[in-house]
Every structure is written in C-alpha cells, then in structure tokens.
Amino acid sequence: xxxxxxxxxxxxxxxxxxxxxFDDFKMEVDPDEYVLDAVERVWAFHDRSLxxxxxxxxxxxxxxGMRVNGIEKLTCITLIRNVTHNGDTLKVEPLRNFPIxxxxxxxxxxxxxxMEVVGARAxxxxxxxxxxxxxxxxxxxxxxxxxxxxxxxxxxxxxxxxIAATSLEYLGPAPLAAAQDRSLSRAPELLEIIDSEDGLWxxxxxxxxxxxxxxxxxxxxxxxxxxxxxxxxxxGKLFGK
Amino acid sequence: xxxxxxxxxxAGFTGVATAHDLALRGCDVTVIExxxxxxxxxxxxxxxxxxxxxxxxxxxxxxxxxxxxxxILRRIVPQVIEPNGGLFIAIEESDLAYAEQFIxxxxxxxxxxxxxxxxxxxxLEPHINPKLLSAFLIPDGTFDPLRLALAFAGTAKHHGAHFxxxxxxxxxxxxxxxxxxxxxxxxxxxxQPTEIRADIVVNATGAWAGQITSMAGLDAPVTPTPGIxxxxxxxxxxxxxxxxxxxxxxxxxxxxxxxVVVGTTSFDAENVDxxxxxxxxxxxxxxxxxxxxPGIRNAKPRGIYMATRPLIxxxxxxxxxxxxxxxxxxxTHNVDGLVTITGGKxxxxxxxxxxxxxxxCTKLGISALCVTKEMPLLSxxxxxxxxx
Numbered sequence: 001x002x003x004x005x006x007x008x009x010x011x012x013x014x015x016x017x018x019x020x021x022f023d024d025f026k027m028e029v030d031p032d033e034y035v036l037d038a039v040e041r042v043w044a045f046h047d048r049s050l051x052x053x054x055x056x057x058x059x060x061x062x063x064x065g066m067r068v069n070g071i072e073k074l075t076c077i078t079l080i081r082n083v084t085h086n087g088d089t090l091k092v093e094p095l096r097n098f099p100i101x102x103x104x105x106x107x108x109x110x111x112x113x114x115m116e117v118v119g120a121r122a123x124x125x126x127x128x129x130x131x132x133x134x135x136x137x138x139x140x141x142x143x144x145x146x147x148x149x150x151x152x153x154x155x156x157x158x159x160x161x162x163i164a165a166t167s168l169e170y171l172g173p174a175p176l177a178a179a180q181d182r183s184l185s186r187a188p189e190l191l192e193i194i195d196s197e198d199g200l201w202x203x204x205x206x207x208x209x210x211x212x213x214x215x216x217x218x219x220x221x222x223x224x225x226x227x228x229x230x231x232x233x234x235x236g237k238l239f240g241k
Numbered sequence: 242x243x244x245x246x247x248x249x250x251x252a253g254f255t256g257v258a259t260a261h262d263l264a265l266r267g268c269d270v271t272v273i274e275x276x277x278x279x280x281x282x283x284x285x286x287x288x289x290x291x292x293x294x295x296x297x298x299x300x301x302x303x304x305x306x307x308x309x310x311x312x313i314l315r316r317i318v319p320q321v322i323e324p325n326g327g328l329f330i331a332i333e334e335s336d337l338a339y340a341e342q343f344i345x346x347x348x349x350x351x352x353x354x355x356x357x358x359x360x361x362x363x364x365l366e367p368h369i370n371p372k373l374l375s376a377f378l379i380p381d382g383t384f385d386p387l388r389l390a391l392a393f394a395g396t397a398k399h400h401g402a403h404f405x406x407x408x409x410x411x412x413x414x415x416x417x418x419x420x421x422x423x424x425x426x427x428x429x430x431x432x433q434p435t436e437i438r439a440d441i442v443v444n445a446t447g448a449w450a451g452q453i454t455s456m457a458g459l460d461a462p463v464t465p466t467p468g469i470x471x472x473x474x475x476x477x478x479x480x481x482x483x484x485x486x487x488x489x490x491x492x493x494x495x496x497x498x499x500x501v502v503v504g505t506t507s508f509d510a511e512n513v514d515x516x517x518x519x520x521x522x523x524x525x526x527x528x529x530x531x532x533x534x535p536g537i538r539n540a541k542p543r544g545i546y547m548a549t550r551p552l553i554x555x556x557x558x559x560x561x562x563x564x565x566x567x568x569x570x571x572x573t574h575n576v577d578g579l580v581t582i583t584g585g586k587x588x589x590x591x592x593x594x595x596x597x598x599x600x601x602c603t604k605l606g607i608s609a610l611c612v613t614k615e616m617p618l619l620s621x622x623x624x625x626x627x628x629x
Contacts, residue, residue, distance in 0.1 A: 016431035033518070034544070044515035051407050051429055053277040055284025058472035058544030060497050061387035063277065063284070077544050102407060102430035105277060112625035122320045122388065122621070126479060145325040145479045148385050148498055216499065 005031050005086040009038050011050065012093040013103050022091075023047070031081035036064050039075060039092060039104070051102035059214055062152030065159070066104055067093040072156035072212040095159035097172075111155050114171050118190060120178030121149055150215045151178060157209035157219050169198040173209035173219035176200050180222035184229045195230050244269040245605045248424055248439040250410050250453055253283035255582050256445035257394040258594030258613075259601075264400035265616070266602055266609040271437065272394075272402060273426055275409035278624070279390040282447050283587065285548035287470055287504045288497050289481055290314060290322060290382035291588040294329055294354070295488055296563060297346030298339075303563040304350040306589045311380060313591060314389075318618045321388040323496065327381025327481035328362060329354075331374040332532055336485045340375060343485060347379070354379050368477040368536050381481035383495055386587065388621040393590070395623030396616075404629055413456045413579070414438065421457060421570075421578035441601050444581040447551035448513045454581060459574050462566065463583045465513045467549040468505035471526040473540035477501050482533050491529025500543055503530035507550075516547035553584035565593050567600050580604075 009027055014020040025042050036054055043050045054064040057076045064075045068083050069091050084090040098106035126145040157173035158164050164172050171179075171194065179190050179200075194200045203223050210220035247263050249256045252274035260270045274280075293307035315324055331337045347354045355378040362369060362376035369376075394404060407429045414423035414436060423438035444453040451461025476499045484492035495502045503526040510516060523545055531537045553566045565585030570576040582597040595611045602609065 037518075041515055048409075049429055049432065051276075053280070055277075055279040055387040056288075056385075056544075057285050057546035058470065058497070058500065058502060060288070060385055060472075060500075061279075061284060063279075063387060076546075105407065105430075107625075109625045109628075112622040116620060116622045116626060122385075123323065126325075145323070147323050147325075147476075147479070147496070148321075148383075150498060152498075 003031055005029050005080070007080070007084055007086070008089045009042060010089050010091040011039070011042065011104070014100055015102060029080050031079070031086070033080055034076055035068055035073065035078045035080060035083065035090065035092065036075035038080065038090070050104070052104040059152065062154030065095050065154040065156045067095065067159065072160045074152070074154055074156065074214040077214065095155050097158050097161070097164040098155060106155070108155060110168070111158055111172070111174070112153065114175040115153055115178060117193060118171070118175045118179040119182060119187065120151065120175065121181060123147065124149055149181070151217050152215050154214065156212045156214065160208040160212040162206050162208060163202055163204050167198055167202065170202050171199055173223065174217070176203070176226060177217050177219035177222040180226040180229070184233050188233070191230065191233055194226065195234070200226050200230065245440040245607070246271065246438070247441050247443060247601060248273060248437060249443045249445050250424070251445040251447065252278045252390070252394065252404065252406065253281055253445065253447055254390055254587050254590035255447065255585065255593050255597070257390045257397060258590040259443060259445055259582070259597050260397040260402045261393045261400070262594045262598040262611060262613050263601060264397045264402040265612055266598060266607055268601070268605070268607070270397065270402040271439070272404045273408050273410055273424065273437070274404070274406045275429065277406050278394055278404070279387050281449070282548050282551065283390055284386050285470070285546050286386045286587045287493065287495055287502060288383050288386055289493060289495050289588070290384050291586065292327060292380045293350055293352045294327070294343070294347060294379045294381070295483060297350050297352055298342045299487070300562050300564070301346065301350055304346065304352065306564060306592055308350060308352045308380070310589045310592050311382065313614050314384070314588070315382070317613070317616060318389065318392050320621060321385045321392055323383040325382060325480045325496070327379045327483060328366060328369070329377045329379060329483045329485040330362065330369060330533065331376070331485040332370055332372060334374070337374050339486045343377070352379065366478050366480060366482065368534050369482060370533060370535055375485070377485065381483070383481065383497055384587070389587070391621035391624040392618040395621055395627065396618045398627045399619055399623055410453065413442065415457070419457070419576050421576065440605060442579050443597060443601060444579060445597070447583065448549040450551060450581055450583045454570075457570070457576055457579055459570060459576060462554050462568055462581060464552045464554050465510050465549045466507055466552045467510050467513065467516045467547050468507050469518065469522040469526060470502050470504040470546055470548065471523055471530070471542055472497065472500045472502045472544040473537055474500055474543040475536065475540040477534050477536050477540070484533060491526045494530050494533050494537070501534065501537065501540070503537065510549065513549040516549060518545050518547060551583050565589065567597050569600055569604065
C-alpha cells in the first residue's frame with residue numbers, strides 16, 4: 001500500500017454520567033483502508049478507552065455500523081477514500097435510535113427482540129436467497145443448499161429511518177423486511193403483529209432504509225410489498241376466503 | 242450453599258462456549274471481555290466449519306476433533322451454519338500426488354469423502370477451475386462467526402451466566418501467596434475500576450493469553466500467528482473449496498453470504514492488538530484464490546482483514562498442531578486458581594470448552610458431567626434480548 005493521507009478522525013465520545021463530546025485524532029492512513037481500521041487503530045495506539053463494536057471485518061456480522069459523516073455505514077467495508085479527502089476530517093458517530101452503551105457502541109437489544117418477534121430467518125434455501133439477483137450460472141444442485149440470510153441485523157436501517165424516532169415500539173425496516181421475507185401466505189400469524197399502529201402502517205415510505213442497507217435487502221420495497229400482502233389478506237378475510 | 246463463582250476472561254469462541262458448559266454444570270459464571278463479544282480473533286475467523294480434511298494427513302488428532310465437532314455443531318446450532326459441504330480439488334500433478342495420502346488420512350480419521358470426476362465437480366460448482374484434475378466431496382460447511390458465539394453466549398445467559406463487556410482486566414487478585422482469587426477490572430464505559438472475586442479464573446483470551454499469564458508472572462503457553470483473509474463481492478461457489486495438497490497459503494475459498502472469502506497466510510507476531518494489512522499478502526490471496534476459482538479475478542475486494550490464531554507453543558507457523566491445550570497453573574507453576582485454555586480452532590470450540598470445564602469442575606469438586614453435545618442452543622438473538 002503506497003498512498004498516504006493525513007486525516008483528522010473526529011470521534012463521538014460519551015461515558016456513563018458524562019456529557020458527550022467529540023475527540024479529534026490526527027492520523028496517517030492509506031485511503032484504501034476501511035474506516036473501521038482507522039477506528040481500531042485509535043483504540044490500539046491512541047486512546048484505550050474508546051468503545052466500539054466490531055467482529056467479522058467483511059460485512060457478515062453487522063456489528064460495526066456507525067454514522068460516517070452523518071450517513072449510516074458498515075465501517076468494515078467503507079473505504080476511507082470514498083468518504084473523505086487527504087487533509088480533511090472524517091466524523092464517526094454511533095447509530096441513532098439505539099441507546100448508547102459508550103462512545104460508538106450501541107445497545108441492540110430492542111432491535112433483536114423485534115427480529116425475534118417476526119421470526120426473522122437466519123438461514124434459508126440458497127435459491128430463495130438469490131431469487132431476485134440470480135447468478136449467471138445456476139447449477140440444479142444449488143436448490144438443495146442453504147445459505148445465511150442477506151440481512152446482517154446491523155441496524156443501519158433503524159438509524160436512518162426518519163420514523164423510528166417517533167415510537168420506540170415501531171417494528172422498523174429490518175423486522176418488517178424479515179416479515180415480508182417469511183410472507184403472510186406462509187406465516188399468517190404475522191398479520192396481527194404487522195397490521196398495527198407500530199407495524200407497517202407507521203412507515204412513511206422515505207426509503208432511507210433501502211439507501212443505507214449494505215446488504216441488498218431493500219427494506220423499503222419489501223415494506224410496500226408487505227402492505228399489498230396485508231391488504232390482500234384482509235380483503236380475503238372480509239370475503240370469507 | 243452458594244454456587245462456586247468462575248470468572249472467564251474473554252468472550253471469544255472458547256470463553257462463550259466455556260460459559261455455556263459451566264453454567265449448565267451449576268457454576269455461577271461471569272464472562273469479562275474488554276470489547277464487545279467476539280471482537281478479537283473469533284469474529285475475524287474464516288468461517289470454515291472444518292470436516293478435518295485439511296489436517297487428515299499431518300495432524301490426525303485435529304482432524305478427528307474436527308469431524309466429530311463438525312457433526313455435533315450441525316446438530317446443536319444449525320441456525321448459524323451453511324451445511325453445504327466442501328470440495329478438495331487437484332489443479333496440478335503435484336496435487337494429484339497428494340491424493341493417496343489424503344484418501345488414507347480421511348479414512349483413518351473417519352471423515353467421509355466422495356471422489357468426483359472433474360465433470361461431476363464442475364456440474365456442482367461451475368465456477369471452479371475447469372482445468373481441475375480430480376475432486377473430493379467432503380462435509381465442510383460455513384458458519385457465521387459472530388452468531389456462532391452469540392448462540393453459545395445467549396444460551397449461557399439463559400442459564401444464568403453474566404456477561405460484562407467493555408470491561409478490561411487490569412490485574413489479578415492474589416491471596417498473598419501468589420494464588421489467583423479474582424481480577425481487577427476497569428469498566429471502560431464509565432472509567433470505573435472494581436475488584437471481582439472468584440473461586441477460579443479461566444484465561445480464555447486466545448492470542449492474548451500471555452498478557453493475562455504475565456499478570457501472575459507466568460510464561461505464555463501461546464504463539465500468536467496471524468493470517469490474512471480477503472472477501473470478494475461475488476458468491477461464486479456454494480461450498481468450501483480447498484486445494485488438494487499440504488496446507489499452505491490462500492488455499493481455501495469459502496462462500497459467505499453474497500461473497501467468497503479467500504484465506505489465509507501464517508506468520509508470527511508479538512503485539513496482536515493491531516495487525517496491519519500487507520499488500521503482498523493481498524496479492525497472494527488473489528493469485529492463489531484464482532487458481533481455485535478463476536472468476537475471483539473479475540470480482541472486487543469487499544473486506545480485507547487479519548486474524549491472529551492462538552496456537553499452542555512449541556514450533557512455528559503451520560508446523561504447530563491445530564489441537565488445543567488446557568493448563569492448570571497449579572500444576573505448571575504452583576499458582577492455584579488460574580486455568581489457561583489455548584490453541585484449537587473455531588470448529589472445536591465446544592470440545593475446548595468441555596475439556597476446560599472438566600478441569601475447572603475437578604478443581605472445584607463438582608461432579609456434574611458435560612451435556613453440551615446433545616443440547617440444542619437457543620436463538621443467537623437471545624444474547625441481546627436477555628437482560629444482563
């Protein structure tokens with residue numbers, strides 16, 4: 001790696017019982033490193049008190065979501081080159097709409113509870129996972145295999161959603177997308193959960209969730225489809241089907 | 242009578258699996274982790290659920306552990322596994338020459354293999370190198386590293402284990418005669434130091450084990466050995482694809498979500514808090530990975546990262562066996578109250594926990610036996626939803 005940039009990493013800090021602040025760290029970086037690499041180096045070499053979440057470093061686990069210059073990013077796959085310039089500042093903040101544990105680390109508890117309430121699938125048949133973007137060469141044997149779901153449960157969609165802040169109980173984009181994935185025809189018991197004040201009618205179709213999703217889930221489109229499914233199911237009930 | 246209190250340092254694979262095992266055997270368990278769960282080596286593991294084929298020729302003990310644990314994990318934690326199998330493929334004549342030892346080794350270790358013609362292998366995986374000379378189907382799999390740890394941790398929590406994340410161990414409490422009776426910790430979310438006492442402290446910090454043992458003035462039984470992984474943005478295969486040869490660099494390509502991940506390398510390092518990315522290793526992954534799957538050259542890197550294996554001491558790099566070892570420091574150094582577990586691999590996390598828990602229970606006089614082989618784990622989401 002040859003190119004070197006000098007940047008200022010501006011990091012949101014908050015410790016229990018103290019007022020929030022920003023700390024600046026002047027760093028030499030390679031622009032082709034990821035934002036998470038710079039954050040991890042702050043902890044390793046500059047300030048051991050920094051708290052942040054990370055695990056897989058390749059967009060499988062969903063732990064390292066943060067706001068980078070105000071936009072939700074999975075920091076392990078966000079190249080520094082794409083979010084700042086040589087000599088410029090790079091601001092990292094925790095996700096919104098989650099309680100802050102400390103600094104950049106947030107508490108995912110209520111979000112994971114909602115994923116559980118809708119029975120979000122973790123593993124699904126491989127052909128079903130790829131159905132909307134099938135690879136060029138399908139092998140007939142692929143139908144037999146399973147794979148991990150695209151949704152990483154990273155919470156970026158919850159942070160970006162302009163509606164999530166209006167109700168703590170709102171299911172939010174990823175859980176509603178997971179309900180759509182299960183589909184009302186296969187899981188009719190979901191109707192009661194999603195057809196409610198804090199279910200899919202609270203969405204205002206801002207599509208911010210789809211804009212920030214790092215993983216092809218398109219929660220916005222899925223919520224719209226789930227509304228169609230819901231109306232269909234209710235009309236069906238009305239006419240005794 | 243109060244339950245004996247066990248502190249486990251480290252919420253990586255070994256720590257969470259040991260918490261699960263000990264909670265089931267009636268211990269009061271506290272897991273202390275300086276970051277969030279799985280922030281070290283475990284989170285960054287390749288994600289290969291080993292069949293044991295990789296070790297079947299030179300490291301049979303590891304190979305047998307792998308196939309047994311692979312079978313158990315498929316049963317108890319299917320929620321985090323793609324059980325799609327793997328291929329070992331021969332590209333060059335020298336790979337073919339290895340085939341005989343490979344077949345014998347797998348048979349000896351009880352690893353079921355199925356020899357395929359190149360045509361059959363290409364029908365299963367159209368993106369592998371069409372020049373392949375031979376292939377073997379083997380029960381490898383892929384797992385999601387964080388969620389594998391969360392499933393063990395969540396189930397441990399359900400059985401009463403406590404998790405104190407963002408809490409760093411700064412020293413060991415001793416009884417005045419050098420025996421360990423607890424830890425000094427710093428709550429990093431508030432900057433608060435506290436003392437926590439325990440009947441036994443388990444050092445499950447993997448590549449960092451030496452930092453903990455040095456707090457008791459003891460040598461480290463671990464050789465930190467990092468390696469690189471490069472994730473590319475196309476899922477070109479459904480199975481793990483291994484080079485049929487002696488284990489080496491860049492010889493495993495693994496499907497992971499919509500990606501493939503090529504790994505890895507092996508070198509020694511001392512300060513493992515941050516391992517920089519070496520450009521020559523990135524290039525090596527591209528070269529070696531595309532020998533197995535040529536389409537990798539048309540894919541883009543999506544994530545590049547280093548993970549540090551905690552190999553048991555006594556050698557260097559790939560010459561070290563991939564099995565694990567549990568140390569009672571009463572026996573090694575006449576320091577009571579401290580147990581260190583190191584070595585091993587993700588696939589054998591449950592077995593490592595079983596052996597560590599056996600040692601802890603013997604020391605505490607607990608007769609309960611390990612039951613983790615048969616017990617399905619709860620949803621990994623329970624880790625976040627059960628209050629601490």
